[in-house]
Amino acid sequence: MRNGQQLTIIAVVFFLFISTFAIISYNKLEKTVGKLIPVEEVVNNNGNGSTNDSSDQTISNNIDNNINGGSNATIDNNVENNIEGNVNGNVGNDIQNDVNVDGEASLDNNVSNNISVQVDVNVSNNVNNNVVSRDSGNDNDGGDNGNGNGDNGDGNGNGNGNGEDSNKDDEERPEIVWGVDSASETTEEFYACVRENFGEPLVWGRYLGNVDGVSFGLTSEQVELIHSEGAEILLIHNQFNDATGYDNGAQQAELAIELAQELDAPEGVAIFANIEPFFNVDADFITGWYDVISDSEYIPGIYGIFDPERELYVQFNAAADENGDIRENTYLWTAAPNVGITTEAEAPDYEPIGPEDALIIGWQYGLDAETCNIDTNLFEGEKLDVLWGRD
Numbered sequence: 001m002r003n004g005q006q007l008t009i010i011a012v013v014f015f016l017f018i019s020t021f022a023i024i025s026y027n028k029l030e031k032t033v034g035k036l037i038p039v040e041e042v043v044n045n046n047g048n049g050s051t052n053d054s055s056d057q058t059i060s061n062n063i064d065n066n067i068n069g070g071s072n073a074t075i076d077n078n079v080e081n082n083i084e085g086n087v088n089g090n091v092g093n094d095i096q097n098d099v100n101v102d103g104e105a106s107l108d109n110n111v112s113n114n115i116s117v118q119v120d121v122n123v124s125n126n127v128n129n130n131v132v133s134r135d136s137g138n139d140n141d142g143g144d145n146g147n148g149n150g151d152n153g154d155g156n157g158n159g160n161g162n163g164e165d166s167n168k169d170d171e172e173r174p175e176i177v178w179g180v181d182s183a184s185e186t187t188e189e190f191y192a193c194v195r196e197n198f199g200e201p202l203v204w205g206r207y208l209g210n211v212d213g214v215s216f217g218l219t220s221e222q223v224e225l226i227h228s229e230g231a232e233i234l235l236i237h238n239q240f241n242d243a244t245g246y247d248n249g250a251q252q253a254e255l256a257i258e259l260a261q262e263l264d265a266p267e268g269v270a271i272f273a274n275i276e277p278f279f280n281v282d283a284d285f286i287t288g289w290y291d292v293i294s295d296s297e298y299i300p301g302i303y304g305i306f307d308p309e310r311e312l313y314v315q316f317n318a319a320a321d322e323n324g325d326i327r328e329n330t331y332l333w334t335a336a337p338n339v340g341i342t343t344e345a346e347a348p349d350y351e352p353i354g355p356e357d358a359l360i361i362g363w364q365y366g367l368d369a370e371t372c373n374i375d376t377n378l379f380e381g382e383k384l385d386v387l388w389g390r391d
Contacts, residue, residue: 061079061081061092061093061094062094063077063079063094063095063096064096065077065096065097065098066098074106075097075106075109077095077097077109079093079095081093095109097109172381173202173381173382173384174381175380175381175382176350176378176379176380176381177202177203177378177379177380177381177384178199178200178201178202178203178344178347178376178377178378178379179201179202179203179204179205179231179234179362179376179377179378179379180194180198180201180203180204180205180374180375180376180377181204181205181206181234181236181364181374181375181377182204182205182206182372182373182374182375183207183214183215183216183373184216184373184374185216185222186204186206186218186222186225186226187225188225190372191225191226191229193371193372194372194374197343197371197372198343198344198369198371198372198374198376199343199344199345200230200344201231201344202230202231202232203231203232203233203234203362203377203379203384203387204226204231204232204233204234205233205234205236205375205377206218206222206226206233206234206235206236207236207237207238207274208235208236208237208238208239208256208259208260208263208271209239209259211238211239214238215238217259218233218235218263219263220263220264223263223388227389227390230390232384232387232388232389232390233387233388233389234270234272234333234362234387234388235260235265235269235270235271235272235388236271236272236274236303237252237255237256237259237271237272237273237274238274239252239255239256239259240252241276241279242279242280243273243275243279243280243281243282243285243286244280244281244282244284244285245282245284245285245288246284246285246287246288247288248285248288249273249284249285249286249287249288249289249290249291249292250288250289250291250292251288252273252288252289253273253288253289253291253292253293253296253300254292256271256273256293256298257271257292257293257296257297257298260298265298265388266388266391267297267298268297268298268299268385268386269298269299269386269387269388270298270299270300270301270331270361270386270387271293271298271299271300271301272301272302272303272331272333273289273300273301273302273303274303274304275302275303275304275312276304277304277305277310277312281304281311281312281315282315283315283316283318283319283322284319285315286302286315286316286319286326286330287319287322287323287326289302290319290323290325290326290329290330294325294329299329299331299386300326300329300330300331301330301331301332301333301361301386302316302330302331302332302333303332303333303334303335303364304334304335305334305335305336306332306334306335306336306353306354306355306358306360307336307337307353308353310336313354313355316332316355316358317355320355320358327355327357327358327359328359329359330358330359331359331360331361331383331386332354332355332358332359332360332361333360333361333362333363333364333377334352334353334354334360334362334363334364335363335364335365335367336352336353336354336363337351337353337365338365338366338367339365339366340365340366341366341367341368341369341370341374341375341376342365342366342376347365347376347378348365348378350363350378350380351363352365352378359383360380361379361380361383361384361386362377362378362379362380363377363378363379364376364377365377365378
């Protein structure tokens, strides 16, 4: 056999060998791509501060999962942070899931923050799921995100999250919430007086601006204190002693808006016009107040004794009969009936009196406590979104 023929045969055999190897490798690759791709990330962090001296703890968890290609994908992310002691610090949990598969995608993100501290810890939870699944029978909506914040002890644990995350501020409020209002300046000592003698208010009513001999106005420092104690603020406007006339109602509304803006009260918060039982009142004032407040970033509210025998009750109905929006959109805080001051534990059943079909948010059932200068109240928990809560 000639040398040229031998070389030709060798080349053909080599080519067949390489082709066979490539086909086998390609089949193995196809089988690998077709498999389920499981990803599991588990992170556990434990932080302990000194019991005598405060320490700084910073925890940052960043999980980034990228899956591109494949039939099915399962991602399970579990993050647990445990912090206790005298601690200042920050906890940041960031999870990014980018999934692009032909089949089903299952995502499970669980973030647990167990914080028992005596100082401050700020918590930030961010979960972002980007899922492309081309399985028409796939019911997965992008995965479940779970977030839990544990006990905060004597300090503050603040959490926020995106997607399906939840935090303390989003917890469902009780059906009925106990609270107080006061014309006195809110200080730590005054707050302690209320807590020790009456209970833990979840709503705290305060006045916009000073009125000599009547009330001390709310300040930014008081806002911070009330919010740090876990209460929401009910804003009261009492810069008037006559509740008659459309122009008067409109002017008082403009002043109330200005005072609220000076405190940086957020939009969507209700402002309650304080109409005392000895004030003259008419439907025009109520209409003027409503028109200006409802046209602003705030929500109209009225406080007073909404007893059927009182003129306020009659004039509110007269204004509402002229403009049905007043009845539907004005929050009423009624002082009827007056059953007397109690502690939180001894509060009466929630039975306020007010105009029929009115939007009643709360009931001031007790006036002028001898210990601490407060009135005692009950509020409907589902309506408290219009009060000034913590950011």
